[in-house]
Amino acid sequence: MKRTLQSLAVITAIFSNLYADDITDMKAQIDELTKKIVTLEKKQKRTNKSLTRVKKHDANDNIKWSIDFRTAFDSLEYKLKNGDSVSNPSLFTNRLWLGMGAEATADLTFMGQIAVYSTWGGNNLPANDSFQNVNWRASSKADDISLKLRQAYFVYKLTHGDFPISFSAGRRAATDGFLANHREGNKKPGSPLAHITNMEVDGAMIRIGNAFGLSGSYIKFVAGRSYTNINQPSYSGTPYTDIGATDENVNFFVVPMAIYNDGQYNLMAQYTAIFDFMGTNQDLVSVQNPNGATTGAGLKHMAALSLQVDSLNEDIDFLDNSTLFASVAATLTDPKSGYKMLGSSTRQKGYSFWAGYIFPDMMSDNGRIGLEYNYGSKYWAPMTWAEDTMSSSKIATRGSAYEAYWNLPLEKGHFSTQIRYTYMDYKYKSNIEEFWAAPELQDQDAKSAQDVRVYVRYTY
Amino acid sequence: MNTFKRVTVAAILGLSLLGTSLSADADKGKRIYQKKLQEVCGFNGGIFAAKNDQATWEEAKDNGELGAVMTEACPAGETFFNSNKFNNKFSSHLYDFVNKFASDSGNIPSC
Numbered sequence: 225m226k227r228t229l230q231s232l233a234v235i236t237a238i239f240s241n242l243y244a245d246d247i248t249d250m251k252a253q254i255d256e257l258t259k260k261i262v263t264l265e266k267k268q269k270r271t272n273k274s275l276t277r278v279k280k281h282d283a284n285d286n287i288k289w290s291i292d293f294r295t296a297f298d299s300l301e302y303k304l305k306n307g308d309s310v311s312n313p314s315l316f317t318n319r320l321w322l323g324m325g326a327e328a329t330a331d332l333t334f335m336g337q338i339a340v341y342s343t344w345g346g347n348n349l350p351a352n353d354s355f356q357n358v359n360w361r362a363s364s365k366a367d368d369i370s371l372k373l374r375q376a377y378f379v380y381k382l383t384h385g386d387f388p389i390s391f392s393a394g395r396r397a398a399t400d401g402f403l404a405n406h407r408e409g410n411k412k413p414g415s416p417l418a419h420i421t422n423m424e425v426d427g428a429m430i431r432i433g434n435a436f437g438l439s440g441s442y443i444k445f446v447a448g449r450s451y452t453n454i455n456q457p458s459y460s461g462t463p464y465t466d467i468g469a470t471d472e473n474v475n476f477f478v479v480p481m482a483i484y485n486d487g488q489y490n491l492m493a494q495y496t497a498i499f500d501f502m503g504t505n506q507d508l509v510s511v512q513n514p515n516g517a518t519t520g521a522g523l524k525h526m527a528a529l530s531l532q533v534d535s536l537n538e539d540i541d542f543l544d545n546s547t548l549f550a551s552v553a554a555t556l557t558d559p560k561s562g563y564k565m566l567g568s569s570t571r572q573k574g575y576s577f578w579a580g581y582i583f584p585d586m587m588s589d590n591g592r593i594g595l596e597y598n599y600g601s602k603y604w605a606p607m608t609w610a611e612d613t614m615s616s617s618k619i620a621t622r623g624s625a626y627e628a629y630w631n632l633p634l635e636k637g638h639f640s641t642q643i644r645y646t647y648m649d650y651k652y653k654s655n656i657e658e659f660w661a662a663p664e665l666q667d668q669d670a671k672s673a674q675d676v677r678v679y680v681r682y683t684y
Numbered sequence: 685m686n687t688f689k690r691v692t693v694a695a696i697l698g699l700s701l702l703g704t705s706l707s708a709d710a711d712k713g714k715r716i717y718q719k720k721l722q723e724v725c726g727f728n729g730g731i732f733a734a735k736n737d738q739a740t741w742e743e744a745k746d747n748g749e750l751g752a753v754m755t756e757a758c759p760a761g762e763t764f765f766n767s768n769k770f771n772n773k774f775s776s777h778l779y780d781f782v783n784k785f786a787s788d789s790g791n792i793p794s795c
Contacts, residue, residue, distance in 0.1 A: 288790065411711050412711070439718070439722065439723065440718065485718065486718055486719050486722075487714070487715035487716065487717070487718025487719035487720075487722075488715070488719050534715055535715070535719075538769075538773075590709065
């Protein structure tokens, strides 16, 4: 037994001697790892403290903000029917859109925009322009530095599945819509179709996805009010009522739809009905209202069908990055007995065609050049009363309009610039100029208009 | 105006002969998904992008495994993700798109 124990002691001593270095190394590594764990635990505690501070700080910051700030230079020139020429060779403006987004749940979101659109040097716009700050274009026409509400609406997804339905209500900037986004340097179009609608609107909407069973299809039903006839002030005995006035509320019903969208071909359509629209009534002519203009004159219908094709040929780079679009539209005014719309007591139809081609500029990353043409007939009367061009609505031209622009994104798209030239050749009065009147040009009306615009724009 | 039209057409044809140098674009990536993958995968691009967070998509791109990770997200698209066109032409745009709408991007989709 004694000899066995002695043998074991010798063997242990031999092995200890043999592996002494390895054991020492392992001990050192374990000590080092232990130190690292202690350090990591301390860092973890500090990180948790920082996260708690961040969470407390941002707990009620529910809005995600975005910025779209544009400074523009426009040079405007008009040739009148009587041969005179008027111009504003240098008009500078600032436009700020502060975007707001909040996603309370996966099915409930809020989107909003506050806007300022001002001319450099303050407000010297006509004081007698009663339409300067009207609801449908308050943030779309250059004015002073006051803040305006451009958009504020929620979207609530009611159902999911094969035909998802969502409900929305509030105020929408129905501007820079489908096809107009290219000439505005916007990657994404607004809603609805720009060929017949460019207005700021208040209303409610139901959207049904996959409405036609075709790729990307949906249909929206929108009802709203563009004019409310209140003539009693809030301090009267009957606030917010309309007593003794002859005008009516102007309500609208719009059905925009995406018929097919597979990422290359995007076909959209829209029908709009406007009830108690603006016109004239001889019985209402007065010193204050020399034209007898009033709402409640009749019904107005509008319809458009627009197609955009992206990536014309994916095997040829130039065509792969080109976009082609074409659109046709029509309007119909239907005055009530005793009223006139567009200076006529009978129904009048108007038509328009609009086409464009946007292609790479071959000089820069993502720079693109656009060429557009649109034509409008004598009684063509879209609702493009928010500003699509400084020199009056290009889309509403009754005659021909030609346009070329170069959009140049810089700094990963957060800074961009545009040069744009627009020429409008009027055969008849533009729809947004005395929109209740007969279309024939008078001596003081513009026969042609041109606008050279340059802007720089920051978006983030 | 006829001279203007002739010059315009000639300029467009001339430019079309030059090669383009377009950088990656999330909107183009979205259109590529709609055209090439939406029907195959059976769900929209938002759902596809949200299959991973930004770090996962970025790591896949950096490791040259974007096609493989996208195949995990949409197995039915494997043929497309292994194609030359995906590798040489579409991958950068699709990456920009999925990175923009990844599960932790915080981007709120417009409606």
